[in-house]
Each structure stands twice: as C-alpha cells, then as structure tokens.
Amino acid sequence: MNREASPNTPSLYFKLAPWFHPLTAPEDYAEEAEFYRNAIISASDTSPETLLELGSGGGNNASHLKAHFQLTLVDLSPKMLKISQQLNPECEHIQGDMREIRLDRLFDAVFIHDAIMYMSSEADLQRAIQTAYVHCRPGGVTLLAPDHVQETFRPSTGHGGHDGKEGGIRYLDWKWDPDPEDSTYISDMVYLIKDKQGNLKIEHDRHLLGLFPRLTWLKLLTNAGFQPQVIPFEHSQIEPGTCDVFIGRKIPG
Numbered sequence: 487m488n489r490e491a492s493p494n495t496p497s498l499y500f501k502l503a504p505w506f507h508p509l510t511a512p513e514d515y516a517e518e519a520e521f522y523r524n525a526i527i528s529a530s531d532t533s534p535e536t537l538l539e540l541g542s543g544g545g546n547n548a549s550h551l552k553a554h555f556q557l558t559l560v561d562l563s564p565k566m567l568k569i570s571q572q573l574n575p576e577c578e579h580i581q582g583d584m585r586e587i588r589l590d591r592l593f594d595a596v597f598i599h600d601a602i603m604y605m606s607s608e609a610d611l612q613r614a615i616q617t618a619y620v621h622c623r624p625g626g627v628t629l630l631a632p633d634h635v636q637e638t639f640r641p642s643t644g645h646g647g648h649d650g651k652e653g654g655i656r657y658l659d660w661k662w663d664p665d666p667e668d669s670t671y672i673s674d675m676v677y678l679i680k681d682k683q684g685n686l687k688i689e690h691d692r693h694l695l696g697l698f699p700r701l702t703w704l705k706l707l708t709n710a711g712f713q714p715q716v717i718p719f720e721h722s723q724i725e726p727g728t729c730d731v732f733i734g735r736k737i738p739g
Contacts, residue, residue, distance in 0.1 A: 542567075546573075
C-alpha cells in the first residue's frame with residue numbers, strides 16, 4: 487500500500503510527524519502497554535510470541551511490547567514508520583492500510599491501539615477487524631483499544647507535550663460531538679511548536695473519529711469470526727469504567 491496524505495489527513499502523521507515523540511513521549515506508555523500485554527496473554531490459549539500491530543504510529547506501545555513479543559508494525563504513514571524505526575530498529579515495519587493489507591502470515595496476537603478510532607464508519611471498522619482476523623492464528627487473539635465507546639463518551643479537553651532536541655511542542659485537544667445521532671465525533675487539536683531559537687508557530691488538526699456502541703464492536707467482532715469479549719481498561723490516570731478494551735478470540739477448527 488502506498489497511500490499518501492489527503493487534504494483531510496491530520497498533519498500530525500505527515501507534516502508534523504517529527505514532532506510526534508515530543509508531543510506524546512514513549513516513556514509515558516509503559517503502564518498502558520503492560521495492561522495490553524497482560525490482557526493478550528490472559529486471553530490466549532498458549533503463550534503468544536508473535537504480535538502484529540496495525541496502525542502502530544510512532545511505535546510508542548511497541549517500544550515496551552518488543553521486550554515480550556516479536557513485533558511486526560504496520561502504519562499508513564511512511565513518516566510515522568520512519569520515526570518508529572528510529573525508536574524500534576529491531577522490529578519489522580511495513581507500510582499499509584489496516585483496512586486492506588494482507589501479509590499472508592499468521593500471528594499469535596493482533597493489536598490495534600487508538601488508530602482504530604479513524605475507522606469512522608461501521609463498514610471501515612468491519613474491514614479493519616476482518617484484517618485482524620485473517621492475520622490471527624487459530625487459538626490466537628485480537629485486542630482493540632478504542633479511546634471511547636458511545637456509552638461513555640463525554641466532551642472534554644486535554645493538554646500535554648514535551649521538549650525535545652529541536653525545541654518543544656504543547657497541545658490542546660478539544661473533543662466534541664456535533665451530531666450525537668451519527669457514528670463520529672471530532673477531536674480538534676491545536677499545536678504550539680517552538681524551535682530552538684524560540685520562534686513559535688501554531689498548527690491545527692481536525693480528527694474525525696469513530697464512535698460506536700459496545701454492541702456494535704461486539705457484533706463486528708462476531709461477524710468477522712471472533713468470539714468477542716469486552717473488558718474495562720485499567721490505568722492509574724484513567725477514571726475506572728470510562729474506557730473499554732475489546733478482545734476477539736479466534737476459535738480453532
């Protein structure tokens with residue numbers, strides 16, 4: 487696959503990709519990645535060794551998971567793959583679209599982190615889940631980690647950022663839902679980027695993200711052929727009961 491950015495593609499993953507790690511640092515993902523690792527192991531019929539991550543981005547989760555699994559990382563953006571390769575040179579990196587890519591290989595586990603949120607229609611979400619299914623070995627598992635489901639979504643704002651070798655970046659993230667009757671919400675992100683000389687520029691991205699009820703996630707996992715399960719996401723900085731993780735077991739036979 488060799489898709490490039492479209493006019494609606496967030497610049498964070500293309501033009502601003504070099505600022506991704508100062509924006510969201512890999513070390514901030516240690517607790518989260520450990521939760522995913524334990525969930526995958528608990529759901530698997532045998533100890534998993536190989537893991538395919540679809541929508542792997544800058545490789546932040548991979549930087550922690552690679553100590554436990556042999557990783558293959560797939561992302562749509564070549565610029566995101568480049569910064570992930572710098573962070574995770576020992577991992578295999580492949581450019582591709584999670585809705586379409588076919589590697590003709592099976593993995594013990596498939597993992598899709600918050601990149602699954604860019605599946606803004608039920609049809610696209612089903613395609614991504616089907617990709618996970620065809621790459622998951624019988625007896626293996628797929629783990630999906632959306633930021634929100636319809637039942638728990640609330641408008642919110644967040645902020646963060648870090649300094650790096652080339653300067654610093656700070657962001658404001660405003661999440662809101664202009665039409666509660668459809669399957670999407672919007673994340674408006676404003677980035678303040680300061681170079682080493684102190685020059686400041688401001689960028690804005692609008693992310694159109696999918697928002698589906700739990701029953702839709704479970705239905706689509708079932709449609710793909712998985713045995714589905716939903717579990718609560720547990721993290722010291724996340725209010726209990728506000729985030730779900732979906733697991734699909736691929737039944738042998």
